[in-house]
Amino acid sequence: MKKLKIRLLGVLSFAGDDGGELVLTRKNRAVLAAIILAGPSPLSREKLAELFWGDRSEKQAHASLRQALAAIRKGLGWHKDCLQTGPDFVTVDATAITLDLDEFATLAASEDSADWERALALYQGDILDGIRLKEDHFEAWLAPIRERLRGTAIRLMADSLEVAHTAERKVALASHLLALEATNETAHRALMRTYAAQGRDNAALKQFAVCQDLLERELGIAPSRETIALCEEIRDKRHRNGEIIPADRLSPTAPGDTPGKSISKPTIAVMPFENLSGEATQDDFVDGMVMDILTALSKIPDLFVIARNSSFTYRNKTFDARQVGRELAVDYIVVGSVRKTDSRVRVSAQLIECVDAEHVWAERFDQELGDILDLQDRVTLEIATALEVNLTEGEQARNWSESSRSPRAYEGFQKAMSLYRNFARQTHLQARGVLEAVLRDEPDYTPAHFTLGLIVVDEARYGWTADRDGAFDLALDIGARMLEIDPRCGEAYTVISYARSYQRHHEAAVEAAENAVALRPNHTGVFHLSAAAHIYAGNFETGRNYEEQARRLSPLDHAVSLVDLARAHYHLGAYTEARELTGRVLEDKPRWLTALTIQLAALWRLGEEDEARDIAATIIEGHRNFSVSRWSNGSPYRRAADLAALMDPLRLAGLPE
Numbered sequence: 001m002k003k004l005k006i007r008l009l010g011v012l013s014f015a016g017d018d019g020g021e022l023v024l025t026r027k028n029r030a031v032l033a034a035i036i037l038a039g040p041s042p043l044s045r046e047k048l049a050e051l052f053w054g055d056r057s058e059k060q061a062h063a064s065l066r067q068a069l070a071a072i073r074k075g076l077g078w079h080k081d082c083l084q085t086g087p088d089f090v091t092v093d094a095t096a097i098t099l100d101l102d103e104f105a106t107l108a109a110s111e112d113s114a115d116w117e118r119a120l121a122l123y124q125g126d127i128l129d130g131i132r133l134k135e136d137h138f139e140a141w142l143a144p145i146r147e148r149l150r151g152t153a154i155r156l157m158a159d160s161l162e163v164a165h166t167a168e169r170k171v172a173l174a175s176h177l178l179a180l181e182a183t184n185e186t187a188h189r190a191l192m193r194t195y196a197a198q199g200r201d202n203a204a205l206k207q208f209a210v211c212q213d214l215l216e217r218e219l220g221i222a223p224s225r226e227t228i229a230l231c232e233e234i235r236d237k238r239h240r241n242g243e244i245i246p247a248d249r250l251s252p253t254a255p256g257d258t259p260g261k262s263i264s265k266p267t268i269a270v271m272p273f274e275n276l277s278g279e280a281t282q283d284d285f286v287d288g289m290v291m292d293i294l295t296a297l298s299k300i301p302d303l304f305v306i307a308r309n310s311s312f313t314y315r316n317k318t319f320d321a322r323q324v325g326r327e328l329a330v331d332y333i334v335v336g337s338v339r340k341t342d343s344r345v346r347v348s349a350q351l352i353e354c355v356d357a358e359h360v361w362a363e364r365f366d367q368e369l370g371d372i373l374d375l376q377d378r379v380t381l382e383i384a385t386a387l388e389v390n391l392t393e394g395e396q397a398r399n400w401s402e403s404s405r406s407p408r409a410y411e412g413f414q415k416a417m418s419l420y421r422n423f424a425r426q427t428h429l430q431a432r433g434v435l436e437a438v439l440r441d442e443p444d445y446t447p448a449h450f451t452l453g454l455i456v457v458d459e460a461r462y463g464w465t466a467d468r469d470g471a472f473d474l475a476l477d478i479g480a481r482m483l484e485i486d487p488r489c490g491e492a493y494t495v496i497s498y499a500r501s502y503q504r505h506h507e508a509a510v511e512a513a514e515n516a517v518a519l520r521p522n523h524t525g526v527f528h529l530s531a532a533a534h535i536y537a538g539n540f541e542t543g544r545n546y547e548e549q550a551r552r553l554s555p556l557d558h559a560v561s562l563v564d565l566a567r568a569h570y571h572l573g574a575y576t577e578a579r580e581l582t583g584r585v586l587e588d589k590p591r592w593l594t595a596l597t598i599q600l601a602a603l604w605r606l607g608e609e610d611e612a613r614d615i616a617a618t619i620i621e622g623h624r625n626f627s628v629s630r631w632s633n634g635s636p637y638r639r640a641a642d643l644a645a646l647m648d649p650l651r652l653a654g655l656p657e
Contacts, residue, residue, distance in 0.1 A: 004079040004097045005641070008033055009104060009149070010124025011540065011573050012131055013641055014076075021645045023652065024075040025607050026575070027052065030131050030138065031068050035083075035090050036099065037127075037145060042091035054137040101127075101149075108152050113163045116156045120176070123153045125541050131573055154181055161190050168511050170194045171518065179541060183214050185227050192227075196234045203518075204234050267330040269306040270294040272315040273347075274337040286338045287312075288414030289347070293334070295447075298522035306330055307524035307553045325354025332360065344368055409442040413451075420451055425464050428455050444485045446492075453478040453495030461502050461634070475499040479512075490519030494526050497533045506537040506638045517546070524553040528561050535568050537638050544568035566598050570605075571642060578602040591622050597631065597650060604649035616653040627656050 007013040012029055014022040024032065031052055035043055045065060052068070053061035069090065073080045082096035100122050107119035127146050133139070157177040164170045170190055177187040188211035195204035208223070208231040215221050223231075270293055275286045291308055298305040306328050314324065324333050336349035344366065351361040412434055419431035435452045438445060453475050458464070460471035476499050482492035493516035500509035513530035520526040531546035547565040566581035582599035585592060596619050603612040619626055628650050637643040651657065 004076070004082055006036060006097050007100045007124070007641070008036065008127050009100050009122055010126070010129050011571050011645075012128050013645065015641045015644070021641065021648050022075050022077070022079075023604075023648065024072060026131065026573075026605070027133060028068050028072050028075065030128065030133055031065075032072050032083075032092075033128055033131070034138070034141075036092050036097070037101075037142075038091065040091075040094070042086075042089035044089050046088075048090060051138040051141055052133075052135055054135065104149075104152075108156055113160060116160050120153065120156055120160065120173075123149075123156075124538065125572065126150055129541075129572055150180055154184070158184075158186050161186065167194050167198060168514055172510075172514060176542075179545065183211075183218050185211060185215075185224055189227055189230055192230055192234065196237070200518075201234055201237065205231065208234075266332060267304040267306065268297065268332045268334065269311040269324060269328050269330045270297065270308075270334045271319075271324070272312050273335070273349075276337050276339040277341075282338075282340055284414040284418050285340060285411060288411075288417065289338060290336075291417075298520075305522045305553070309524070321352040321354045321357040330354060409438045409445060409448075412438040412441070413445065413448050416448070416451060420455065425462070428458060428464065431455060446482050446485055446489055449478050449482045449485075450491040450495060453482075454498065457495070457498045457502060460499075472499045472503050488519055490516045490523065490526055492516075493519065494529050498529050501533045501536050502636050504636050504638070506533075509533040510537050510539065522553060524550050524561075527553065528564065531561075531568070532564055535564060535571070536636050538642055540568045540571045544572065563592070563595050563598065566595070566602075567646075570598055570602055571645065575602040575605040579606065593619065593623055593626070593631075597646070600653055600655075601646050601649040604653055609653070612649065612653045616650070616655050619655060629657055 005013075005015040007015075012033055014024070014029070014032070031048065034048065034051060045062065049058070049061035049065045053064045056064065069083070069085060073083055076083060079096065082093045084091050084093055104119050104122045107115040107122070110116070110119075127149050128142065154177060157173050157180075161170060161173050161177070164173055171194055174187040174190040174194070177184055181187075188207055191207045192204040195201070195207060208227065211227060212223055215223055222228075270290055273286050273290045275282050277286075294305060294308055294311075310328060311333075321333055324330065331354060333352050333354060334349060335352065336347060339346045347365045349363055349365075350359055352358065353360050416431040416434040416438065419427045419434065432452060432455050435448050435455070438448045439452070442448075456471050456475045456478065460468045460475075465471050475495055479492045479496035479499070482489045482495070486492075493512040497509045497512035497516060500506070500512060510533050513533040516523075516526045517530050527546045527550040531543040531550065534540075534546060535543035544565060547561045547568060550561040551565070562581045562585050566578040566585075569575075569581065570578035579599055579602040582595040582602070585595040586599065589595065596615055600612050600615040600619070603609075603615065628647055631650070632643060632647050635643060635646070637646075
């Protein structure tokens with residue numbers, strides 16, 4: 001018989017001989033984990049009763065322990081004999097289990113950096129991450145174990161940073177290290193050096209600002225002299241290259257000096273513009289123009305731009321700047337109108353500060369239709385100037401380098417986007433045809449390539465094409481073509497990551513996702529699809545963090561990000577959060593199968609089996625062809641245990657295999 005496979009680092013997992021997750025209540029999982037953590041020194045029954053039922057009488061506590069041990073033994077099934085009990089103690093037979101902690105300790109003690117990498121791959125998060133019991137004795141007992149293991153992981157990451165060779169690996173290690181210890185200056189410096197080496201001095205200096213702010217806020221101290229010296233070195237390089245950095249934008253504070261005010265980005269939402277043409281057929285044109293202005297603004301590193309799906313919820317509604325500022329948490333909004341004739345287009349735009357509803361800037365533009373992209377460039381530049389954003393030389397020209405110079409191609413792209421957002425097989429097919437026509441007219445139009453790449457992966461993902469492998473290959477070719485057009489195109493890496501995830505090439509998917517995030521830090525879709533790549537690869541904390549960022553960028557459009565945020569929480573053991581998040585999605589979209597399956601699994605893990613079976617009945621009624629095996633095949637998890645953790649409750653709740 002196979003050994004019981006136990007994972008304590010990150011999401012708690014007990015995988016049986018068939019690879020499936022053992023079904024135990026959250027508390028009983030924690031009890032079994034505590035017994036395992038005790039190692040060769042058995043925990044006494046008295047100690048276990050104190051850890052988990054310390055608020056009860058001694059008699060009640062010991063009775064509860066007996067019930068828990070009986071339930072655990074039953075849940076272990078074929079592995080029940082690994083649980084060894086005596087009159088006064090409880091332990092686990094170490095020869096009957098494989099434990100990630102044992103392998104982690106062995107690899108962490110090695111002097112080989114390759115072993116450190118393997119150890120860090122095992123460190124999926126803090127020990128028993130997601131298990132939060134209202135048992136003070138247990139939490140106090142677990143805390144020093146958690147801190148010791150976290151300290152080991154931090155040391156390994158810092159050591160690995162020193163020997164990492166590629167920029168991607170350095171960024172991944174430093175980001176992971178900061179997730180564990182946000183004030184770790186070694187990690188901040190590693191990111192600063194890596195960004196500077198890539199020629200991304202803006203990102204390097206912003207990383208210093210983040211470090212400075214965290215140290216001041218969390219510890220009440222300034223950055224070390226080493227960190228400040230690195231910042232000044234990067235800043236001096238920019239001066240030598242002819243870039244001017246206003247002193248009030250970045251002034252490192254030496255230890256002992258008064259810490260300066262932390263740096264924050266202006267936040268802005270571009271609202272739907274009014275169509276003054278009198279023709280509903282021009283709505284797509286107006287929306288597309290606004291979207292392109294929003295996209296250009298989002299590429300400015302010193303701005304935080306709210307995504308279209310949130311700002312466009314105000315379409316055809318009466319609103320004022322103060323209201324939007326409160327609801328979207330933004331400093332400024334852009335409002336305006338568009339009037340288009342056969343040959344000309346007139347745009348009126350205003351920039352409004354939200355707190356006092358004061359007009360910061362207003363302008364009217366009137367140009368030939370063929371010069372529409374120049375007009376958008378001017379609008380973007382004037383907004384940035386009004387916000388006193390320091391655009392480095394070249395950024396202004398680069399903002400619209402990817403845009404169409406053909407009005408016909410431009411309008412075709414807007415039509416395709418309208419079809420794509422309907423998200424159905426037929427509208428995807430129609431959108432693909434329009435995009436292919438656009439690209440015949442303008443082969444270097446990267447937004448059209450991006451949307452086409454997503455459509456092609458969707459076709460393979462949902463079985464809308466007979467040649468699944470060919471679709472993935474085409475998507476990868478599209479991503480490569482986008483990089484030929486623009487080597488710094490973040491969306492190209494998103495297409496590649498999306499395809500690689502569903503090909504189950506997870507390392508390549510995550511690497512591409514990290515490139516996408518680095519290049520497009522204001523793009524909701526980039527963060528959402530990068531989160532999915534990490535979640536399927538088993539990096540649940542990173543996936544959760546990226547989905548949270550997607551929500552911050554698009555605070556009123558939560559449907560997609562909430563579903564995958566729920567997925568991340570589920571795999572982190574936060575079943576209550578997963579249930580609540582999917583519940584919010586299902587209020588608006590009650591038939592969404594992904595949300596239904598995650599909610600069912602979360603309910604089952606929480607012991608709410610009747611509710612879970614009700615969800616199963618809803619799935620069977622609304623999705624006649626559903627089967628667990630088919631759903632499993634479409635879920636590209638890297639690890640079988642992660643897939644089983646989600647699929648097993650579906651089977652147990654009665655869904656057909």
